[in-house]
Amino acid sequence: MSVIAPKFKLSYFIKSLTDNIFWIIVLLTLIGIPIIMIVLIFVDLPVHDGELVNPFLAFTMIFHPELAVPFLKSIIYSDFFKIAAFPGFGFAALLAAATIFAERKLLAKMQLRVGPFYCGKFEGILQLMGDGLKLISKEIIIPAKADKPLFWAAPVLFVATAAAFVALIPVAPGWVVADLDLGLIAVFAVIGFFPIITVISSWSANSKYPFIGGIRALHQMVSFEIPLILSLLGVTILTGTLSLSEIVHAQENYWLIVFLPIGAIVFFISMLAELERIPFDLPEAESEIVAGWLTEFSGMMYGLVQLGSYIKLYAFAGLFVVLFLGGWQGPMVVPPFPEEIITEGIQAGPITVQIAGLPIVSQEMLNGTLWFTLKTVAVIFFILIPRGVFPRIRIDMLLSIGWNKLIALAFVNMFIAVGLIYAGILGPGGIW
Amino acid sequence: MTAKLPPGLQLEKEDDKIMTLNVGPQHPGSGHMRLIIKVDGDFIVSCDPDPGYVHRGEEKMAEYRNYITNIPHLERPVIHDSCNILYPYVLGVEELLGLEVPERAKYIRVIAAELNRIVYTLYWLGIYGIFLGHSTMFMWPMGDRELAIDLLEKLTGARVTHSYFVPGGIRNDAPANFEDVCIRQVNYLEKRLRTYGDIFYDNPILIARTENTGILTREDAIRLGTTGTVLRASGVDFDIRTKEPYDVYDELDVHTNVLKNGDSYDRSKTPWLDMLESCNIIRQALEKMPKSGSVRVKLKPNPKGGDDEVYKRVESGRGSLGTYIVSRSKPEPYRLKMSVGSFRNLICLPYLLKGEKLGNMPAVYWSLNYWPVEADR
Amino acid sequence: MFKDLITPQTANTFIGKLGDILVKAIDQPLGYAINWGRLWSLWPVHIETACCSVEFGAASSPRYDVERFGIIEAFGSLRQCDLVVVQGTITRKMAPRLRLVYDQMPEPKYVIAMGACAITGGLYFDSYNVLPGIDGILPVDVYVPGCPPRPETLIQGCILLQEKIKNMKAR
Amino acid sequence: MSDTDSRKQEETETKLVVEKQDDLPKFEKEQSNKITEKFGSKTEIAFVKPDRVRVNVKKEDILEVASFIRDELHYDHAESVTGIDFPTDKEIEVVYHLGSYTDPKLGRQVLSLATRAPREDVPNPGNDSTRLPSLRDIFYSVEFHERECFEMLGVFFEGHPDNRRLLLPEDWADLPPLRKDFKIKGR
Amino acid sequence: MANYSQVMLMFGFAVVAMAPALIISRMISPRKRSNPVKFLPMECGQVPSGAGRTHFMMQYYAFILMFVVFDVMAIFLYAWGATLLELEKSTILPIIAFLGIMFGAMAYALNQSKRRDIW
CATH class of the missing domain: 1.20.5 (Single alpha-helices involved in coiled-coils or other helix-helix interfaces)
Known part of the structure; x- marks a missing residue:
């Protein structure tokens, strides 16, 4: 495939698009349908309303207004949708992409610049698309001496671990991929994978700068895990649970940041360190070790690592919101679903259509999602700001901050929580 | 001699734990040179600077060009400080040819040199900011630098490579409303410079990071022959503008900024104080400047120097710049040597980095106020 | 059959x-x-070869701001970059390193020769240590003349390169 | 000022203010007298100008003279080391420009200490007779300057711990470039 | 236990969704394998020398050792913290004793970690 892409002409473009559609239809009919047939022999069809959803039924449902809504609903409430789209990967990736763009614009504004401007005619909104297309069409270089399977796997594993982290964050009541009893412990378990992946990737590259960067990342992430874990102890003590959804429920009246400001600060700082953001971006310190553990990544591998780290940023911001800012809790601002549509149906001229299964999602869910997203965006904003304000610190300063100051503050926070309970202010009988 | 000055640059211990890092030439923290750094864990065991990536043979080329045509290429080593790097050469040629510079030209020279010092130092400050990971501190000085560049463009006609100083004066007179624009811009620049103090020099992380790193004691600074801001940050009161005033610096009130500690923080603060002082000098010079008069004396074509030699030095943003011209009654210099501040300060880099942490490398390296192109010539 | x-x-x-x-x-x-x-995502590699790097730095300053065109200045590793801006004189000591940097970059990669020295050797045409232009070692896409070129000129060079990429072989 | 511009001007317009001072400046004269008192005929005072003194010595005596200048005259650092090739004399001259930070009286002064090494027509840097004693133990600051002088003119400094190449490419196999018989392109 | 498998499902979904990005990238990106220099490790424009993986020890190795100990301690505190509301007030005493011992150990370890001659 090596054809010159000449100047863009709309007529050629439309012609090739129609060509594409033609060939897609031809290939699908010739190859796709037999494959579907074979698959259908072995795979059990999903059941909807006591009926097997065979392809015929599925098509019927899509185009039948009375059946489409329940079908849509059953899809939305399925596990796959949760994993792939809404509280899971798609939502996180969308927010992550928005964060990358917002960061560039925000940083530019802080530095009295414009930032990306011309790509996409309006304020450079297509800049990320350009970057993504460039990265995906860029050559991937695997160093000759590298450990190739590990080197290939590291970026994918990085994104996947970040996604597993996202799975634990409750977005709205009931809207979480994995609602665990021990959610907080599971978060620590997932966080523990990041240094391992970093070290694997830096070791497999077999180059000096990634090696140093990986070792730095290991030190940094490992040291800041302890203050991170200890700073959340106060939350557990006050709420008496480890499930993230229940922690949110417990904050119905008061956000925990009111009682545990020290814990929130310690958690925020440890979070910055875990995310490798300035002032803690030592593993990628450009002026010391070229790009740290990302040095040998090229093309889409670099893109995946960037995507993964921003998904991680979203997940951490979400965790902060869930633990300290009351999660989805907030005043009800979404209007209730109009009752008459459910009872009387939609009147379109002479025809009245009664649609079963409405509303698709509840009012609480929409409201919760709105508040959660707003709070998360605010926290992300605070995570982005230090990049324009602080210089980078040094590894020994970082370690001594983590081990001497933050751990001590985390214990102070823990004793504040215990004291609040034993003094009777919170807990059973208190204002909780 | 103190323990910090070992004979040569040998390793303390040689084993397989020591990793050699080539910092440069393609490295975000190296500039145009290479540092061969041996690290043992997080500590630098030895550092061997390897300059010369921009060695262009200026001194050899100068032997084939006459005194006037030497001007453009002699300013290329530091294009953003081109007035100061030409200054000693022009002074030297004037002494060789016995020229007397008009008074107005002297003042305009001082103004141009001080403006150029601001332009250079702001560029340096921007790079220092980005080396420490402070990207805002890269952008702000870079943006404010354009104001001083605008002034110089108004004065000389060129953006960075001015070729403004010629033997016998300056190339052309200042434009009509230059004084007003200059005083306005300089006042604004001074205001902006003070805000840098708030966001950069008072930043707790910056202070914690650069204080007590790469300490150059007063004795070492003298012994190693450092110059300029590095020397003054170590507590030595030496500024050629006050010690050996050239042109009209003896009529101006020049204050020398001397700091005591000699660590990276002091070394990075001295240029900033110097910039504020430059604003002061420009204002004084604008006040005292004769409002009209000739700005250069005419030269005869292909001027010849006598059988003589001359060594002139001036103070620039990077330290003392000396030019040594040996003349043998020809239109071309027989030998021209540029003794530049960057090259003189380079010598303390191995001594400063030895035993430092790797994270301090960019902070110490760029606090030496070092411009590799100038050192290589 | x-x-x-x-x-x-x-x-x-x-x-x-x-x-x-x-x-x-x-x-x-x-x-x-x-x-x-x-064309909207040209990331220049961080290699300074000579004095034009001053103007290259100025091009990313707030007044000129090449990030408007998607060009990020000061990018870390050469593995993620796709544009070599040769900022001025190439000496004989730098030339092999420059070629190595170019070789180690992933495809596709573009070269801008910035400044008179990078194009022909410029002011240093008779120096003993300077190459007469970088045509001998790198395939140059766009020449940006000037000594040094103003930042506007460099930005125009980048736009010319974008025009060129538009009509290039995609792979 | 371009050449064509100035060529139109008459020579009479050229303003030459040649004021050769007949009486030597006092402080500089004292300095040079101290050296001549101590070393007598070993040294030769080439000139005494305002703020500038030049002393020529033989290469055997340079260590002694340099120590005297450092200890008694309080010059504490070298500003530059310049090598000058004189093919007609078959000699290479090395000039040390010395200055002082510690003595406030010497702030304006630069003392040039010059010495000469024999020059060979076919140089073999490091292995021929073009050798000088290194001043590195007396003035630390000459370390890189002497390295530069070595590669640019082929003067080997005995006693210098680190006589390696500094600025030129690693594969430089030509004459040392600042010698007069090294011709650059097209000249 | 089904919930835990959903975390793994999410992990697997990300792998399945992201691996095609690499494969597509491999398919549509230009490749020139003729140049062996390209596949050398990146070392700032120099021809690389020396091994990329060496016996390399940061002087802060002590902190990683401390992590192994104190991570377990931190997780143990969660078991106590989650049930604090149900426990009697006197149960804080053994916890304080436990923390006291741990603080002592931590202070000693932090003290030792500053000694450069060990690490």
Whole structure:
């Protein structure tokens, strides 16, 4: 495939698009349908309303207004949708992409610049698309001496671990991929994978700068895990649970940041360190070790690592919101679903259509999602700001901050929580 | 001699734990040179600077060009400080040819040199900011630098490579409303410079990071022959503008900024104080400047120097710049040597980095106020 | 008889034809999309060769701000970059390093020769340590003249390069 | 000022203010007298100008003279080391420009200490007779300057711990470039 | 236990969704394998020398050792913290004793970690 892409002409473009559609239809009919047939022999069809959803039924449902809504609903409430789209990967990736763009614009504004401007005619909104297309069409270089399977796997594993982290964050009541009893412990378990992946990737590259960067990342992430874990102890003590959804429920009246400001600060700082953001971006310190553990990544591998780290940023911001800012809790601002549509149906001229299964999602869910997203965006904003304000610190300063100051503050926070309970202010009988 | 000055640059211990890092030439923290750094864990065991990536043979080329045509290429080593790097050469040629510079030209020279010092130092400050990971501190000085560049463009006609100083004066007179624009811009620049103090020099992380790193004691600074801001940050009161005033610096009130500690923080603060002082000098010079008069004396074509030699030095943003011209009654210099501040300060880099942490490398390296192109010539 | 029809040669021809049709069908939009992405995302490699780097730095300053065009200054590793801006004189000591940097970058990569020295040797045409232009060691896409070029000129060079990428082979 | 511009001007317009001072400046004269008192005929005072003194010595005596200048005259650092090739004399001159930070009286002064090494027509840097004693133990600051002088003119400094190449490419196999018989392109 | 498998499902979904990005990238990106220099490790424009993986020890190795100990301690505190509301007030005493011992150990370890001659 090596054809010159000449100047863009709309007529050629439309012609090739129609060509594409033609060939897609031809290939699908010739190859796709037999494959579907074979698959259908072995795979059990999903059941909807006591009926097997065979392809015929599925098509019927899509185009039948009375059946489409329940079908849509059953899809939305399925596990796959949760994993792939809404509280899971798609939502996180969308927010992550928005964060990358917002960061560039925000940083530019802080530095009295414009930032990306011309790509996409309006304020450079297509800049990320350009970057993504460039990265995906860029050559991937695997160093000759590298450990190739590990080197290939590291970026994918990085994104996947970040996604597993996202799975634990409750977005709205009931809207979480994995609602665990021990959610907080599971978060620590997932966080523990990041240094391992970093070290694997830096070791497999077999180059000096990634090696140093990986070792730095290991030190940094490992040291800041302890203050991170200890700073959340106060939350557990006050709420008496480890499930993230229940922690949110417990904050119905008061956000925990009111009682545990020290814990929130310690958690925020440890979070910055875990995310490798300035002032803690030592593993990628450009002026010391070229790009740290990302040095040998090229093309889409670099893109995946960037995507993964921003998904991680979203997940951490979400965790902060869930633990300290009351999660989805907030005043009800979404209007209730109009009752008459459910009872009387939609009147379109002479025809009245009664649609079963409405509303698709509840009012609480929409409201919760709105508040959660707003709070998360605010926290992300605070995570982005230090990049324009602080210089980078040094590894020994970082370690001594983590081990001497933050751990001590985390214990102070823990004793504040215990004291609040034993003094009777919170807990059973208190204002909780 | 103190323990910090070992004979040569040998390793303390040689084993397989020591990793050699080539910092440069393609490295975000190296500039145009290479540092061969041996690290043992997080500590630098030895550092061997390897300059010369921009060695262009200026001194050899100068032997084939006459005194006037030497001007453009002699300013290329530091294009953003081109007035100061030409200054000693022009002074030297004037002494060789016995020229007397008009008074107005002297003042305009001082103004141009001080403006150029601001332009250079702001560029340096921007790079220092980005080396420490402070990207805002890269952008702000870079943006404010354009104001001083605008002034110089108004004065000389060129953006960075001015070729403004010629033997016998300056190339052309200042434009009509230059004084007003200059005083306005300089006042604004001074205001902006003070805000840098708030966001950069008072930043707790910056202070914690650069204080007590790469300490150059007063004795070492003298012994190693450092110059300029590095020397003054170590507590030595030496500024050629006050010690050996050239042109009209003896009529101006020049204050020398001397700091005591000699660590990276002091070394990075001295240029900033110097910039504020430059604003002061420009204002004084604008006040005292004769409002009209000739700005250069005419030269005869292909001027010849006598059988003589001359060594002139001036103070620039990077330290003392000396030019040594040996003349043998020809239109071309027989030998021209540029003794530049960057090259003189380079010598303390191995001594400063030895035993430092790797994270301090960019902070110490760029606090030496070092411009590799100038050192290589 | 059926076997005669399906020989390796005919199968090859058939698949080849199919491939051609596919190429015609998807290569043009794909190529356009890829080129569009590339031209808005030029990340220059961080190598300073001589004094033009001052003006290169000024080009990313707030007044000129090349990030408007998607060009990020001061990018760390050469593995993620796709543009070499040769900032001025190439000395004999730098030349092999520059070539090595260019070689280690991933495809596709573009070269801008910035400044008179990078184009012809410029002011240093008779120096003993300076190459007369970088044509001998790198394939140059865009020449940006000037000594040093103003930042505006460099930005215009980048726009010319974007125009060039638009009409380039996508792969 | 371009050449064509100035060529139009008459020579009479050229303003030459040649004021050769007949009486030597006092402080500089004292300095040079101290050296001549101590070393007598070993040294030769080449000139005494305002703020500038030049002393020529033989290469055997340079260590002694340099120590005297450092200890008694309080010059504490070298500003530059310049090598000058004189093919007609078959000699290479090395000039040390010395200055002082510690003595406030010497702030304006630059003392040039010059010495000469024999020059060979076919140089073999490091292995021929073009050798000088290194001043590195007396003035630390000459370390890189002497390295530069070594590669640019082929003067080997005995006693210098680190006589390696500094600025030129690693594969430089030509004459040392600042010698007069090294011709650059097209000249 | 089904919930835990959903975390793994999410992990697997990300792998399945992201691996095609690499494969597509491999398919549509230009490749020139003729140049062996390209596949050398990146070392700032120099021809690389020396091994990329060496016996390399940061002087802060002590902190990683401390992590192994104190991570377990931190997780143990969660078991106590989650049930604090149900426990009697006197149960804080053994916890304080436990923390006291741990603080002592931590202070000693932090003290030792500053000694450069060990690490």
